[in-house]
Amino acid sequence: MADTATFSPSRRFVLGVVGFGAAGFAVGCDLRAADATSGPVAQNMLGPYVRVGSDNTVTVFLRHLEMGQGVSTGLTTIVAEEIDADWSQMRFEHSPADDKLYGNPAFGGMMGTGGSTAILSSWEQLRAAGASAREMLRQAAAKKWSVDASTVTVAKGEMTSGNHKATFGELAAEASALTPPDPKSLKYKEASAYEFIGKERDPAKTLGRLDTPGKVHATAQYALDYHPEGTLTAVIARSPKFGGKVASFDDTGAKAVAGVTDVVQVPNGVAVVATNFWAARKGREALKVTWDDSAAEKRSSDVMLEDYRKLLAKPGLEARKEGKGVAGLQGAGQVITADFEFPFLVHAPMEPLNCVIEYKPGESCSYHSGSQMPTNDQRAIFTVLGLKPEQVTVVTHVAGGSFGRRATPDADLATEAAHLAKALNGKAPVKLMWTREDDIRTGKYRPMNIHRMTARVNNGAIEAWGDRTAIQSIMEGTPFLPPGAPDFSSIEGSNDIAYAIPNVSVDVHLVKNPVPILWWRSVGHTHTAYAKEHFFDVAARKAGKDPVELRRALLAKEPRQLGVLNLAVEKAGPVPAGKSRGVAVHHSFSSYVAEVADVTVNADGTFHVDRVVCAVDCGTVINPDIVRAQMEGGIGYGLSAILGEALTIKDGAPVQSNFYDYNVLRMAQMPKVEVFIVPSTEPPSGVGEPGVPPIGPAVANALLASTGKTYSKLPLGTKA
């Protein structure tokens, strides 16, 4: 991207600040003459999402964070289709922080990436953005050539009419000066005419991930790679126990480390600031902090879990009742029950949390990070620093993974950074880094929880189903949950169980616990799908039924669940000799996924997941290869959790520290994966999360088929 880009807003879409990649950012609206050959590239906004440069590039502004899930390609594809661009001219850039222009309708109008909503919430909007920009270009051509607009054809980045011909770039300035057309007048392409939507990438890369080249050649700039001259690096010593506070500290040793410039107290700890990371880290090791643990958590996670279990004796908040509800569990036949226990989980994105904050006291602040909620971060910063909103610029970088961790309602990283900048009174730009140990030990975690699953089986049928959970509420205290409302994120996947069972009872106890928690890729479905789908197999077997056949029977009125189930089972073919198979199907984030796991259980009791066949129905497919990639990755991420991940707590402090004791999936454990997509003309829905939930129960069901055991305590570990 050109470092010397200038910015020309249309009358209707004036953006205060626009990020311009590595060079930093330009403030204001500097309209200069377009000169693609010798001068800077003139940039022209055709609405808030589409920028066309005099160099003929079409840049789509992403209101969502590219964190690996592929939005930089997916959202751009929708615009490319309707504007009628050539794929080679498409670019992407994160939008500025601005709720009015870039708010996510699925987040109540606040900017945010999460809940697999990017494509779902942008589909109509970006089709309109592309079609509107196309009409502006068409009108500009008609005006310039003095022809009727209906004679102007737009295709592959060019307008033509008779002998006239112009590229998007040549007429972008004129187009941006026009009034955008009435949205109601916009016409969209028929699906049969699509050139990009639903199309496969090919080896020649006429279509493919737009972030691939930068990531393969390491030119992509993540927040940690942003390092303006003179930047100081800070790490923070935080309380080892959750809820502990600084009582006092001795910074003699820290200040003796060469390169350490400052040691300052911030609300949640003591920051050591240095000219480079190594000095900051050594300084923190040499720092002596005395912690006040009087208000800190002192329990261990196994004690917390027993506290949760005690709650299960009584009903919680009702989330679903069918037939007689909980009373239906009494009656003829056999009642089976099991407590499913799920540990705290760490997101552990490969790029640990970090940001760069540049503060000019009383004047301005800029904040560079890979944020899923940039305006929320902006709010936290102007609040701490006492600035006006427009004085705080947030620049979003591609993120090295997130899985939910960078979407923080309490803006934890931005708040820390703002306090740090304030304590240093803006003496230099500061890079705040979390080490991997900080990432593992500070939170925020997928909440630990317990499901008490109960079923009454009679005459070869599941006649009643009970699912009672105790869990911390993720949504409580956030802008997303009105006080007193039930927290859907705790029970999603449990309360919408789709099986036609006559009596169903789902209820939840929302538990108070000071351990910091957060949504973790697929949120409630991380545990509800496991409890539902594995216990379904346990109950089906107790009823003497084949679990897949019973699913088919009880999902007869659920065509999309049935569709993925049948497709996955069909594609998986016969069970290979010597292997055992498990199947699970689940609906989450408006998409439907079934997974079939083939597992080898060895004579010594160890097991290996060899192959997973996945079928997904996510409505209209924008980029089939990204759908496949998200299923492959979701299967790996979910498998990682159920095989080896657990964050345990002893006496109020985390036990694990880094990847040597927090066990994440490695290649040796990764199965072969085959993904099949159900053709659909339904509106597009998410794929970032829905691949995760079914893998755990599919594997547990395969183990159950081999050993007859119920796998109710996670992680599973290495033995069947």
Next chain:
Amino acid sequence: MKLNINGKDQEYAGEEDRPLLWYLREDLKMTGTKFGCGVAACGACTVLVDGQPTRACVTPAASLEGKKITTIEGLDTPAGQAVQKAWAEMDVVQCGWCQSGQMLAATALLTTTPKPSEQQITDGMTSNICRCATYHRIRGAVARASEIMG
């Protein structure tokens, strides 16, 4: 002291114990080598030292005098070029943070074992963590790079 990085001599005058990773990223502004764990447990910082995959986050820069250091910015051997080509062709990346390290590990593997078996690919790559779990595609891309090398 002189360090040979991607064929070019660089002067190192820093502390004895400062890891190569931070010299690359902070002093030389070569940010393609990534920080993932700081304890040689994830492989995001993998570079080649005389062709051997090495964890830059725990290797003191000062210990590498006279060695040839290769980073993602200088991956110009036939194996390295094939690896980058295969990675791009197959859209392996998701978040991308671990991929420099993955590509360096793959280059080291293919340099010593140009026609790896599936098991050799797994053995050669399993110490590099990818939290996006692109492992399935990495396997395919290593095999594809081997094909490209001919």
